[in-house]
Amino acid sequence: MNTQYAVKTSNLTKIYGDKKALAGVDLEVMPGEMVVLLGLSGSGKSTFLRHIDALERPTGGEVQVLGTDLSKLSGRGLRQLRSKVGFVFQQFELVPSLTALENVLTGALSTLRGPRLGLAMYPRRLRLKALETLERVGLLEWAYERADTLSGGQQQRVAIARALMQEPEILLADEPVASLDPESSIVVMDLMKEIAAERNLTVLCSLHQVDLALSWADRIVGLRHGSVVLDTPTAGLSRESVMEIYGQLAPVPEAAISDLENELKKAADARNQSLAASGAAS
Amino acid sequence: MSMATPLKTAGKLDLRSGSLPKPAPERTAVALTLLTIFAVSLISLWQSGISITSMIGSADNAQRFLARVGTVSFPPAAELIELTLFTLGLVLTGTLLAAALSVPVAYIAAANTTPGGAWQALGRFMTVITRAIPDVVFAMVFILVFSIGALPGILAIGLHSIGMISKLFADAIEQIDEGPRLAIRASGGTKAQEFFGGILPQVLPSWIATVLHRNDINLRGSVILGYVGVMGLGLEMSYAFKSLNYSLGVGIAIVMFVLCVAMELISGAVRKVLLGQGTSKARTGKKTAIAMTVNSKRPWTADRVRNLVWGWGAVAIALGGVWVSNINWSDLVTVWPKLPAIMAQFFPPNFGSYDFATMAMAMGKTLSIALAAMVLALGVSIIIGSFAARNVAPTPGIRTGSRFGLVIIRGVPEVILAILLIVVTGLGSQAGIIALAFGGIGLLGKLIADSVEEVNPGPQKALIATGASRLQTYFSATLPQSARAMVGHTFYLLDTNIRAATILGIVGGGGIGYYLLNAGQGSNYPLVTSIVIMILLTVLAVEGLAMWVRKVLR
Numbered sequence: 042m043n044t045q046y047a048v049k050t051s052n053l054t055k056i057y058g059d060k061k062a063l064a065g066v067d068l069e070v071m072p073g074e075m076v077v078l079l080g081l082s083g084s085g086k087s088t089f090l091r092h093i094d095a096l097e098r099p100t101g102g103e104v105q106v107l108g109t110d111l112s113k114l115s116g117r118g119l120r121q122l123r124s125k126v127g128f129v130f131q132q133f134e135l136v137p138s139l140t141a142l143e144n145v146l147t148g149a150l151s152t153l154r155g156p157r158l159g160l161a162m163y164p165r166r167l168r169l170k171a172l173e174t175l176e177r178v179g180l181l182e183w184a185y186e187r188a189d190t191l192s193g194g195q196q197q198r199v200a201i202a203r204a205l206m207q208e209p210e211i212l213l214a215d216e217p218v219a220s221l222d223p224e225s226s227i228v229v230m231d232l233m234k235e236i237a238a239e240r241n242l243t244v245l246c247s248l249h250q251v252d253l254a255l256s257w258a259d260r261i262v263g264l265r266h267g268s269v270v271l272d273t274p275t276a277g278l279s280r281e282s283v284m285e286i287y288g289q290l291a292p293v294p295e296a297a298i299s300d301l302e303n304e305l306k307k308a309a310d311a312r313n314q315s316l317a318a319s320g321a322a323s
Numbered sequence: 324m325s326m327a328t329p330l331k332t333a334g335k336l337d338l339r340s341g342s343l344p345k346p347a348p349e350r351t352a353v354a355l356t357l358l359t360i361f362a363v364s365l366i367s368l369w370q371s372g373i374s375i376t377s378m379i380g381s382a383d384n385a386q387r388f389l390a391r392v393g394t395v396s397f398p399p400a401a402e403l404i405e406l407t408l409f410t411l412g413l414v415l416t417g418t419l420l421a422a423a424l425s426v427p428v429a430y431i432a433a434a435n436t437t438p439g440g441a442w443q444a445l446g447r448f449m450t451v452i453t454r455a456i457p458d459v460v461f462a463m464v465f466i467l468v469f470s471i472g473a474l475p476g477i478l479a480i481g482l483h484s485i486g487m488i489s490k491l492f493a494d495a496i497e498q499i500d501e502g503p504r505l506a507i508r509a510s511g512g513t514k515a516q517e518f519f520g521g522i523l524p525q526v527l528p529s530w531i532a533t534v535l536h537r538n539d540i541n542l543r544g545s546v547i548l549g550y551v552g553v554m555g556l557g558l559e560m561s562y563a564f565k566s567l568n569y570s571l572g573v574g575i576a577i578v579m580f581v582l583c584v585a586m587e588l589i590s591g592a593v594r595k596v597l598l599g600q601g602t603s604k605a606r607t608g609k610k611t612a613i614a615m616t617v618n619s620k621r622p623w624t625a626d627r628v629r630n631l632v633w634g635w636g637a638v639a640i641a642l643g644g645v646w647v648s649n650i651n652w653s654d655l656v657t658v659w660p661k662l663p664a665i666m667a668q669f670f671p672p673n674f675g676s677y678d679f680a681t682m683a684m685a686m687g688k689t690l691s692i693a694l695a696a697m698v699l700a701l702g703v704s705i706i707i708g709s710f711a712a713r714n715v716a717p718t719p720g721i722r723t724g725s726r727f728g729l730v731i732i733r734g735v736p737e738v739i740l741a742i743l744l745i746v747v748t749g750l751g752s753q754a755g756i757i758a759l760a761f762g763g764i765g766l767l768g769k770l771i772a773d774s775v776e777e778v779n780p781g782p783q784k785a786l787i788a789t790g791a792s793r794l795q796t797y798f799s800a801t802l803p804q805s806a807r808a809m810v811g812h813t814f815y816l817l818d819t820n821i822r823a824a825t826i827l828g829i830v831g832g833g834g835i836g837y838y839l840l841n842a843g844q845g846s847n848y849p850l851v852t853s854i855v856i857m858i859l860l861t862v863l864a865v866e867g868l869a870m871w872v873r874k875v876l877r
Binding site: 094096119120121122123124125126127128130132133134135136137138139147148150151153155156157158200203204206207 | 779781782784785786787788789790791792794795796797798799800802803804806807
């Protein structure tokens with residue numbers, strides 16, 4: 042087993058029906074690295090991240106996380122590995138009817154045996170830890186508020202706290218600020234960076250904003266149609282050079298649009314002509 | 324700000340102690356109410372004396388009974404076909420009448436179409452009152468008015484079904500996308516144009532599904548109408564059991580069973596076609612679209628042919644239903660002068676030779692049967708219903724199996740099951756509770772499965788990602804999201820059970836229904852009115868409680 046890498050994928054391939062979401066991705070991420078996956082929607086960023094937490098199973102290739110081949114894991118072993126990998130989602134994915142505190146506590150479920158229903162069923166030790174974690178993300182005062190009464194930025198911070206309750210070694214974030222306003226985005230991204238530095242986390246974060254990626258990451262990986270088209274450290278990289286590559290990530294299917302427009306125009310013309318002809322005849 | 328959320332100024336030390344804050348008083352009240360209902364239900368179940376030993380004891384009864392029945396017999400083929408067609412026609416016509424009457428009721432009751440607050444109150448009142456008065460009571464009244472024929476049954480079904488149909492119709496109207504309607508109004512359309520152009524196309528699939536669903540329910544209920552004298556299979560069955568001709572009674576019950584299951588399967592298939600249409604339909608091809616623009620004619624696509632066949636098929640079936648019911652139309656004209664005298668017989672309400680305490684006890688008995696059946700069904704339904712949900716079932720096979728089991732259970736008409744159980748086991752209310760609970764599993768299990776499938780899958784995915792187990796994810800993400808819906812569905816089951824438990828009394832299950840039947844058959848109409856008022860108040864109380872709980876649980 043090669044334990045050098047936090048995450049290592051070899052020829053990772055995923056096919057949905059007849060669509061290739063990942064077309065053989067090779068990527069190695071060192072412990073403590075902050076990597077941003079850059080690309081448009083549909084480029085395979087989310088699919089890639091979901092494979093790192095075994096939320097999806099690959100069609101082909103291999104995923105190693107913390108030195109373990111995910112395909113060899115199932116049941117308890119898989120849950121144990123997942124508990125070391127935190128996941129932050131674009132839509133936060135909190136349980137709306139539960140309090141912020143209880144949502145954070147659910148992050149510790151993998152350390153407990155059996156189901157929990159209600160705050161009182163969690164050990165006091167974990168409740169205190171959850172409160173501390175909420176304080177770390179600046180939301181202690183909101184601990185007993187229902188998740189659906191919080192703003193988007195606050196909800197994402199609760200979601201980060203939930204991930205921290207796992208005491209993860211790796212943090213995955215799938216478009217964590219795509220549903221937030223610019224100010225909340227900065228708060229959330231800064232918070233993640235601070236926490237990652239404090240705890241020496243390995244972070245893989247997908248984004249589509251070039252500026253944010255440049256200022257935030259150690260390394261940028263560009264994806265397009267499920268393949269890596271760019272893999273570079275951010276140090277010394279200019280905005281222009283990234284934009285140039287980013288432009289290549291986003292081809293516009295103009296030919297298809299103009300094709301359809303032409304045909305509709307022809308049809309309309311034909312109809313107008315026949316109408317004019319019948320009008321003249323009467 | 325600090326006033327709005329006092330917690331934020333409570334100071335960090337308080338929070339850090341790890342002690343839990345007190346919940347809001349209203350939520351505590353709701354929790355206590357729910358706990359009380361649950362406890363009373365458990366006590367009812369315990370007091371009913373349902374136990375494994377009594378089940379085994381009743382097996383002897385059943386054996387003796389079956390020995391007496393000997394072979395099951397059926398009415399002569401021609402008579403059977405005639406009775407079956409008549410029953411189907413009567414139920415269908417009644418349901419369609421209710422559907423037609425429900426459109427205006429739903430229109431004035433729906434929040435986004437009502438002409439005003441008073442109209443909305445009137446619409447809601449009609450919805451509640453028609454639902455709360457059992458169809459057997461309507462049937463008793465209409466048999467007095469029309470004596471014999473199909474009309475009492477049709478009108479009883481027609482009026483009672485308005486309650487459920489108009490409620491669901493109104494819900495559908497409230498869920499529409501307001502855009503198209505607004506567009507019609509903006510272009511100067513009338514209210515009627517808004518309805519037919521902007522609302523009807525959006526609600527039609529859901530409305531048809533509702534009517535089909537109600538038609539199934541009415542077919543099951545038609546048996547009971549026979550017990551108060553409405554013609555059809557139910558009447559023949561009640562005659563057979565009353566004259567101790569058990570072999571014929573059981574034979575007719577089996578025919579009803581088969582009819583109900585067949586109808587459920589047919590309407591299920593039709594609903595699937597109707598509701599699945601939007602997703603399965605292919606887009607109009609580019610070539611066809613261009614041809615349409617040029618010729619201004621709609622091409623005969625497979626979809627259009629299919630819709631036409633379905634549409635006219637439905638009209639033909641509806642007309643057939645009216646035709647086989649053989650309605651004496653002139654009755655509808657001649658009846659009006661007689662009406663005031665007949666209605667006067669029902670007022671003023673009194674308790675006849677009974678006192679209030681006896682009646683209250685009987686009502687309590689009915690309520691306890693309903694509660695016991697509810698709690699029995701709830702326990703089983705949460706398990707089966709969750710396994711029948713795509714996002715909980717460990718394998719697709721388990722989901723399919725559970726769904727299939729629920730369909731089978733739902734296909735069994737509970738009242739007929741109750742009649743059979745009561746006659747076969749001789750157990751009375753215990754048999755009634757088991758039959759109601761069985762039917763309840765079919766209903767509640769499906770509702771729970773659907774609401775579990777409807778939860779946002781995100782939080783479940785998030786908890787799986789933290790390494791939580793399947794059971795932990797279910798309790799921490801799935802259940803909290805569907806709990807409110809489950810409480811609502813359980814109240815709905817209780818509501819249904821109270822009506823059904825009333826009806827059980829009519830067929831020998833004990834409770835208020837027994838007195839209702841006696842009062843009706845003994846022409847003691849003021850007592851009928853009193854009993855109806857008691858049922859009405861009970862149902863309204865449960866409905867009010869349900870509304871309060873749902874409001875607080877938000």
